[in-house]
Amino acid sequence: MEVCTLKKLLFQLKRVVITGIGIYSVIGKNLDEVTASLKEGKSGIGIDPRRKELGFRSSLTGLLERPHLKGEIPRRMRVCLPEQGEYAYIATKEALSNANIDMEFLEKNEVGILYGNDSSSVPVIEAMDCMREKKNTILIGSGSIFQSMNSTVSMNLAVIFKLKGINLTISAACASGSHSIGLAYIFIKYGMQNMIICGGAQEVNPESMGSFDGLNAFSVREDEPQKASRPFDADRDGLVPSGGAATLILEEYEHAKKRNANILGEVIGYGFSSNGDHISVPNVKGPYASLINSLKDANISPNKIDYINAHATSTPVGDAAEAQAIARVFGKHKTPVSSTKSITGHEMWMGGASEVIYSLLMMHHGFIAPNINFEKPDEYSKHINVIHNFTTAKINTFLSNAFGFGGTNSAVIVRKI
Amino acid sequence: MNKAEVISKVNNFLINEFELNPDRIVDNASLRDDLDIESLDFVDIAVEIEKEFGFKIKGDDMINVNTLDDLYNYILSKLQ
Numbered sequence: 001m002e003v004c005t006l007k008k009l010l011f012q013l014k015r016v017v018i019t020g021i022g023i024y025s026v027i028g029k030n031l032d033e034v035t036a037s038l039k040e041g042k043s044g045i046g047i048d049p050r051r052k053e054l055g056f057r058s059s060l061t062g063l064l065e066r067p068h069l070k071g072e073i074p075r076r077m078r079v080c081l082p083e084q085g086e087y088a089y090i091a092t093k094e095a096l097s098n099a100n101i102d103m104e105f106l107e108k109n110e111v112g113i114l115y116g117n118d119s120s121s122v123p124v125i126e127a128m129d130c131m132r133e134k135k136n137t138i139l140i141g142s143g144s145i146f147q148s149m150n151s152t153v154s155m156n157l158a159v160i161f162k163l164k165g166i167n168l169t170i171s172a173a174c175a176s177g178s179h180s181i182g183l184a185y186i187f188i189k190y191g192m193q194n195m196i197i198c199g200g201a202q203e204v205n206p207e208s209m210g211s212f213d214g215l216n217a218f219s220v221r222e223d224e225p226q227k228a229s230r231p232f233d234a235d236r237d238g239l240v241p242s243g244g245a246a247t248l249i250l251e252e253y254e255h256a257k258k259r260n261a262n263i264l265g266e267v268i269g270y271g272f273s274s275n276g277d278h279i280s281v282p283n284v285k286g287p288y289a290s291l292i293n294s295l296k297d298a299n300i301s302p303n304k305i306d307y308i309n310a311h312a313t314s315t316p317v318g319d320a321a322e323a324q325a326i327a328r329v330f331g332k333h334k335t336p337v338s339s340t341k342s343i344t345g346h347e348m349w350m351g352g353a354s355e356v357i358y359s360l361l362m363m364h365h366g367f368i369a370p371n372i373n374f375e376k377p378d379e380y381s382k383h384i385n386v387i388h389n390f391t392t393a394k395i396n397t398f399l400s401n402a403f404g405f406g407g408t409n410s411a412v413i414v415r416k417i
Numbered sequence: 418m419n420k421a422e423v424i425s426k427v428n429n430f431l432i433n434e435f436e437l438n439p440d441r442i443v444d445n446a447s448l449r450d451d452l453d454i455e456s457l458d459f460v461d462i463a464v465e466i467e468k469e470f471g472f473k474i475k476g477d478d479m480i481n482v483n484t485l486d487d488l489y490n491y492i493l494s495k496l497q
Contacts, residue, residue, distance in 0.1 A: 075436050079461065136473050142460035 016188045018414065019261040020099025020249030021357045022091040026062035026204075026242050027344050030094055035361045038369040039390060043226035043343045045240050051206045051213070058218040060228050062242025062345040064204045073160060079143035081156050082120045084201035084349075087245035088153045089160060092197060095247035096161070099261060101195075103162065112165025112193045114184045115154040115247075116176030116200030118349045121208035123147035153201045153245075165193050171349075173404025174311075176200050177246060178352025181412050182270035184250040194255040200350035202243030209241045215280070217315060229346075230373035231312035231339035232319050232381035239313040242345030246354035265360055265414040268397075269298025275407025282318050282403060287311075287325040290409035294399060295329070298413045303333045304397055305413070307368055309359045311401040312339035313346045322401065323380035334385040336393065338371035352402030356412055363395040363416055418470075423492050427485075430465045444486040452485070462488075470496060 021031065026044025028034035037044070044062050051059040067090050069078050081089065096102075101111075127140045127148060146152060151169035158167045166187060170180040177200025184196035212218070219238035221228040229240045256263055271294025275286030295302060308326060312319045319339075326337060340358045341347070347354050362368055367390060374381075374388035397415040431437045437452060448454040454462070463474040472495050482491050 075434075076455070076457070134467075134473070136467075136475075138460055138463045138474060139467055141464050142457040 012191065013189050014191055015253035016185045016267045017251055017253050017256050017417070018248050018264045018267065018360065019251045019256050020095040020101065021264060021360060022094025022096070022098055022247045023244070023354060023357050024067065024087045024090040025244035025246065025344060025347065025354060026064050029090070031098070031361065034358070035365060037343065038340065038358055038361060039367060041343055041370040041372045041390060043372065044242070045225050045229060045345050047222060047225055048206065054206050054210060056206065056210065056213045057216065058213060058220045058222065058238070060219055060222055060225055060240045062204060062240065062244070062347070064244055077156070077160055079141070080146035082123050082147035082152055082203065083205060084117060084120070084203040084243065084245060085147070085153050085156045087243070088115065088157060088199065088201040088247065091199060091245040091247040092157055092161065095197070095249050099249040101249065106162050109195065110165040110193070111163050112187065112196040113154050113158050113163050113167050114170055114180045114187070114196055114198045115157065116170045116172070116180040116349050116353060117150060117153040118171040118173055118176050119203060119208050120148050120150065120152050121203060122205055125207050157197065163197070166196065172408045172410070173406060174346070174348045175352050175402040175404035175408045175410045176349040177354065178356070178400065178402030178410035178412055179272065179408070181248060181250065181267065181353060181356060182272060182410055185267045185270050188250055188252050194252045196250050197247060198250055198353065199245060199247035200353035201245040202348045202350035204243035212241065219314060227373050229314045229342050231310065231314045231342050231371055232323060232377065232386050233374045234376040234378040236314045236316060236319065239315050239341070240345035242347050244347060244350055244354070246350050246357050248353060248356065263417060265363065266417045267412065268415050269294040269300070269413030271295070271297055271411040273409045275409070277407050280405055282321040282407070284321050284324045286407050286409045287322055287401065287403055288328055290411045291325060291329045291399070291401070294411035294413050300397070302330050302335070305330065305335050305399050306395045307359065307362065307393065307398040308335055308337045309355045309398065309400040310337050310339040311403045313341055318403070320378065320380045322403070323384050327380070327383040331383050336368055336387045336391070337384050338369055338387045340369055342372040342374070343369070352400070352410060355402070356400045356414060359398045359400055360414065363398060366392055366394060368393045418496055420489060420493055423489050426469045427489060427492065430469065434461070434465060442485065444484065446485045447483055448485065448488065466492060472496070
């Protein structure tokens with residue numbers, strides 16, 4: 001008997017499926033708009049003049065309006081929500097609707113939340129400004145503490161949607177969203193929860209990005225904003241910060257079948273690793289390990305992966321390391337690869353979740369979104385199959401990579417059922 | 418500032434910031450029981466008072482404020 005089969009018998013592992021998705025991003029404020037942008041390769045990147053006033057090296061950013069929630073949710077809930085919490089609320093509302101889950105279901109069942117978020121800068125800064133100016137803490141207001149904490153998204157959504165299961169935030173830099181899916185998958189696989197809301201949220205404001213801009217990591221191709229994010233291209237010069245929120249509903253397979261849920265895909269593999277190396281400079285070994293671990297967990301060989309949504313952010317060093325890791329595992333299979341960050345920019349804490357949603361949309365609509373601006377491969381990306389034009393494709397199984405500062409790596413594999 | 422001006426400013430922020438229906442705003446309304454103002458909301462009332470009337474509220478200052486009329490009178494007493 002195979003070890004894997006034995007493990008399944010021993011632990012009675014559950015199958016984990018995705019039954020709902022929702023998104024609020026710079027390429028669209030709902031699933032339909034996002035699908036259209038993915039097909040067209042329509043960029044959501046532009047210029048924020050305020051960044052130059054604040055001394056930024058680059059004013060490039062994903063452009064996103066804040067949703068209007070007055071009249072949508074009560075004031076007491078609104079004052080506790082920071083910018084990225086608002087995005088997460090909209091994405092989660094769409095995901096729950098997509099999963100055919102209403103408030104009555106949420107009231108009566110034990111639904112959990114594991115959401116990715118790794119900063120909430122503006123409320124912290126505003127509270128500090130208020131204290132310094134007024135020398136009084138009451139005047140900070142009642143919402144600030146709930147907006148400021150890293151767990152702001154999970155705590156707020158748990159209250160708004162009356163959740164009664166696991167309730168915590170995953171902070172893992174730019175892999176937060178991906179790890180939230182991986183950990184929700186583990187909770188359900190081992191029978192601890194039947195349904196978990198997971199995803200990632202990312203604030204889009206200069207205050208949260210100034211210190212990152214200071215590391216010279218951002219593209220300065222300000223004269224051509226929509227050509228600035230160019231993952232794997234030889235002329236890339238840095239990433240473009242972006243954000244929004246992406247929510248997925250993960251559910252135990254039998255539970256989903258029993259309520260006749262529309263199953264969008266099955267999570268079959270989660271691989272993780274830590275580089276044990278530099279705080280910001282990625283390496284090849286770490287991402288390679290998370291790729292291999294995800295394939296082992298899924299119990300499939302590399303040739304079964306039909307599409308890879310790369311982490312590739314458009315930084316010179318990061319893309320080179322990822323291209324080498326992908327080439328080492330998938331090179332001989334010429335597995336199609338694209339980085340949707342070419343059109344979204346780097347959605348950071350949100351990216352690992354949104355990119356699974358982008359890939360699910362591609363799987364269901366039969367196409368691969370183009371890695372726009374990929375014009376000339378470099379010495380590493382020439383060894384992988386980067387898709388730079390809209391391509392029709394039958395995707396049965398895809399893999400989505402996400403890596404973050406501190407060397408945290410995550411790879412999630414999803415297949416159609 | 419007279420009481421009518423205090424009432425006008427307080428009612429204005431209760432309607433606009435706290436989204437209270439004007440019909441509910443009567444002098445003897447209990448802030449907690451009738452207007453559903455909870456402990457966290459009192460912090461935001463303190464913020465509005467500082468903005469509108471220019472004085473800072475500390476810790477337990479509003480402990481005896483139960484009705485809307487108590488709130489008007491408390492503000493008036495601080496202004497005089």
